[in-house]
Amino acid sequence: MRVAEPPATALLGFVEAVGPLVAAERVRAADVPAAVLTETSARRHLDQAAGDLEDAERVGARLVVPEDKEWPAWQLLCLATAADRGQRWSGVPLGLWVRGPATLPDVFDRAVSVVGARSASTYGESMAAEIGYGLAAAGMTVVSGAAFGIDGSAHRGALNADGCTVAVLACGVDKDYPLGHAALLDRIAETGLVISEYPPGTPPAKHRFLVRNRLIAALSSGTVVVEAGVRSGARNTATTAAALGKVVMAVPGPITSATSVGCHDLLRTGAAILAGSLAEILEAVGPVGEHLADHPDGPHHRTDGLGDDALRVHEALHRRATRSTARVAVESGVPLDRVRAILPELELTGLAERCEGGWRQAPD
Amino acid sequence: MRVAEPPATALLGFVEAVGPLVAAERVRAADVPAAVLTETSARRHLDQAAGDLEDAERVGARLVVPEDKEWPAWQLLCLATAADRGQRWSGVPLGLWVRGPATLPDVFDRAVSVVGARSASTYGESMAAEIGYGLAAAGMTVVSGAAFGIDGSAHRGALNADGCTVAVLACGVDKDYPLGHAALLDRIAETGLVISEYPPGTPPAKHRFLVRNRLIAALSSGTVVVEAGVRSGARNTATTAAALGKVVMAVPGPITSATSVGCHDLLRTGAAILAGSLAEILEAVGPVGEHLADHPDGPHHRTDGLGDDALRVHEALHRRATRSTARVAVESGVPLDRVRAILPELELTGLAERCEGGWRQAPD
Numbered sequence: 001m002r003v004a005e006p007p008a009t010a011l012l013g014f015v016e017a018v019g020p021l022v023a024a025e026r027v028r029a030a031d032v033p034a035a036v037l038t039e040t041s042a043r044r045h046l047d048q049a050a051g052d053l054e055d056a057e058r059v060g061a062r063l064v065v066p067e068d069k070e071w072p073a074w075q076l077l078c079l080a081t082a083a084d085r086g087q088r089w090s091g092v093p094l095g096l097w098v099r100g101p102a103t104l105p106d107v108f109d110r111a112v113s114v115v116g117a118r119s120a121s122t123y124g125e126s127m128a129a130e131i132g133y134g135l136a137a138a139g140m141t142v143v144s145g146a147a148f149g150i151d152g153s154a155h156r157g158a159l160n161a162d163g164c165t166v167a168v169l170a171c172g173v174d175k176d177y178p179l180g181h182a183a184l185l186d187r188i189a190e191t192g193l194v195i196s197e198y199p200p201g202t203p204p205a206k207h208r209f210l211v212r213n214r215l216i217a218a219l220s221s222g223t224v225v226v227e228a229g230v231r232s233g234a235r236n237t238a239t240t241a242a243a244l245g246k247v248v249m250a251v252p253g254p255i256t257s258a259t260s261v262g263c264h265d266l267l268r269t270g271a272a273i274l275a276g277s278l279a280e281i282l283e284a285v286g287p288v289g290e291h292l293a294d295h296p297d298g299p300h301h302r303t304d305g306l307g308d309d310a311l312r313v314h315e316a317l318h319r320r321a322t323r324s325t326a327r328v329a330v331e332s333g334v335p336l337d338r339v340r341a342i343l344p345e346l347e348l349t350g351l352a353e354r355c356e357g358g359w360r361q362a363p364d
Numbered sequence: 365m366r367v368a369e370p371p372a373t374a375l376l377g378f379v380e381a382v383g384p385l386v387a388a389e390r391v392r393a394a395d396v397p398a399a400v401l402t403e404t405s406a407r408r409h410l411d412q413a414a415g416d417l418e419d420a421e422r423v424g425a426r427l428v429v430p431e432d433k434e435w436p437a438w439q440l441l442c443l444a445t446a447a448d449r450g451q452r453w454s455g456v457p458l459g460l461w462v463r464g465p466a467t468l469p470d471v472f473d474r475a476v477s478v479v480g481a482r483s484a485s486t487y488g489e490s491m492a493a494e495i496g497y498g499l500a501a502a503g504m505t506v507v508s509g510a511a512f513g514i515d516g517s518a519h520r521g522a523l524n525a526d527g528c529t530v531a532v533l534a535c536g537v538d539k540d541y542p543l544g545h546a547a548l549l550d551r552i553a554e555t556g557l558v559i560s561e562y563p564p565g566t567p568p569a570k571h572r573f574l575v576r577n578r579l580i581a582a583l584s585s586g587t588v589v590v591e592a593g594v595r596s597g598a599r600n601t602a603t604t605a606a607a608l609g610k611v612v613m614a615v616p617g618p619i620t621s622a623t624s625v626g627c628h629d630l631l632r633t634g635a636a637i638l639a640g641s642l643a644e645i646l647e648a649v650g651p652v653g654e655h656l657a658d659h660p661d662g663p664h665h666r667t668d669g670l671g672d673d674a675l676r677v678h679e680a681l682h683r684r685a686t687r688s689t690a691r692v693a694v695e696s697g698v699p700l701d702r703v704r705a706i707l708p709e710l711e712l713t714g715l716a717e718r719c720e721g722g723w724r725q726a727p728d
Contacts, residue, residue: 123620256487277619303570311570329407333403
């Protein structure tokens with residue numbers, strides 16, 4: 001993990017073929033296939049495994065490798081097949097540095113990533129917090145990237161629900177990045193997980209965020225973009241999630257808001273499903289059939305079941321004044337004999353009442 | 365028009381077959397096919413054509429019939445074919461009562477309907493006004509229903525742009541409905557049109573709004589729903605527009621807003637295209653190829669064109685401190701010989717600069 005910049009798919013294949021110990025020796029000796037050499041030549045002389053483990057332990061982190069029971073092999077499978085297809089942001093990590101009490105496959109069994117803009121609006125931050133809270137309260141793990149704005153709000157929402165949340169970092173797990181989220185990362189690591197494929201001490205870098213995003217996408221069954229600028233890391237996560245076959249949802253916002261432009265673009269182009277409520281998110285990304293959203297079907301009116309003619313007859317009745325059957329026929333344009341048949345039906349369902357000399361609408 | 369409640373497709377066919385004068389005589393005598401009798405029996409005794417024309421004239425309105433040059437036959441064609449298919453909200457009107465100086469086919473040549481909730485939010489009303497203004501300024505006619513809320517704002521926006529706007533009423537053109545929009549209707553009739561298929565004096569009724577909505581949908585090339593509750597007239601217009609093969613768009617809003625639920629539902633179910641800006645609306649509903657929206661592609665960064673390795677090398681450079689080529693190789697994980705080739709390329713494009721003992725990022 002120290003000798004190659006992730007994702008290092010050639011090295012991964014080599015490790016899988018010859019085993020990690022032999023691989024380490026042969027990388028150090030440059031006795032490796034050309035593709036592996038390309039990935040490792042710049043750092044193959046580095047030999048600080050012991051130091052890395054110590055650094056990790058100092059912040060209470062452990063290293064989880066594919067040989068471990070805890071390895072989330074099933075969740076990472078999509079990254080392997082994507083790499084086989086030559087997909088850009090793919091490739092299984094060589095291992096994961098993990099800080100926190102939760103165990104990997106457990107937390108990712110029912111996980112949703114909630115991502116978005118760092119420069120989020122108040123609307124975006126409250127939506128992220130509400131969605132994070134609601135998902136966690138429903139027993140889902142909230143995965144995000146610990147950034148300012150949407151990410152942080154989503155993590156906090158999950159923590160406020162006493163739920164599980166996972167921060168996937170683009171730097172070492174011993175780095176507090178962003179620095180302003182040091183306390184938040186500590187809180188996350190108390191009950192959930194802070195994870196990274198980068199060895200301790202690795203600083204964040206632009207390309208590492210993109211590489212990290214594939215893990216966020218892979219480790220959850222769906223990605224919800226809460227707010228996103230036109231070009232943003234969140235959109236990269238959404239694109240990667242879609243390419244990995246995951247559900248992608250986007251929360252709409254006012255069209256006057258620059259921080260919703262990315263979400264609207266995802267929705268306009270059909271790259272994301274509209275996330276209009278927590279229930280809709282749970283229905284789309286939760287375990288199949290467990291969270292069926294009550295799709296809004298609005299207020300019911302007492303005239304709902306009426307056919308066209310009956311509706312017209314009902315409308316032709318006055319609320320207070322009495323109207324003759326003949327008058328109702330003219331007003332409604334419905335033939336008199338039909339009106340004579342419909343009015344008693346409306347009376348039966350409580351929509352019309354017979355009065356001295358005619359009919360009127362029954363009061364609500 | 366006085367003897368049948370629209371849409372009266374049997375009567376229309378009868379008028380087309382025998383001509384309006386013979387049709388009028390035979391309706392009065394009940395000497396008509398059964399389907400025509402059903403549509404006319406309740407009102408066939410009414411004979412007030414002269415009075416209707418006088419009432420219309422009193423408010424400066426005229427009657428336009430299929431025999432007139434001004435008849436918008438082409439725009440109404442979709443209602444005829446929809447009626448042939450048995451579609452619920454369809455059927456060509458027998459005639460149109462028209463108040464205002466504009467001529468029918470002209471204004472509907474490039475028309476967009478903008479509809480939505482009566483109980484709109486401030487956000488919705490400003491979006492409707494902006495869209496109405498922008499469409500009118502781009503030479504499009506803004507068609508709506510003159511209701512409070514979104515409809516009124518859309519009309520006003522178009523008027524403020526000195527553009528053309530058309531109000532389609534669910535009552536006679538001599539009725540100021542809603543009463544609070546009497547002045548607005550007068551303003552619309554000064555430059556645009558107030559139209560209805562209902563004879564003068566006809567009061568509005570629930571089913572007439574639904575019947576009226578088919579005209580709004582038919583007379584425009586697309587319908588934009590700005591805000592809509594779960595069940596609303598605007599959604600009925602959208603559904604009808606879609607069934608008539610028109611473009612349907614919906615403006616998203618905050619998911620906390622009840623007045624956007626209908627729009628979000630249209631977007632979630634794929635019944636509408638997201639309307640994220642005026643440009644997107646013009647592109648979708650304007651004349652083909654005339655208004656191509658500049659789809660947002662966000663800020664461009666000077667590192668945009670870089671490949672993966674070059675991006676990693678650039679990231680591995682420090683902004684102030686000088687780093688050796690070897691150090692850059694280790695930081696980036698890119699093989700040393702590749703780093704040696706990439707750095708001069710970055711220098712050429714102004715992204716890196718050579719210093720005493722190494723390299724650093726060039727300032728922005």
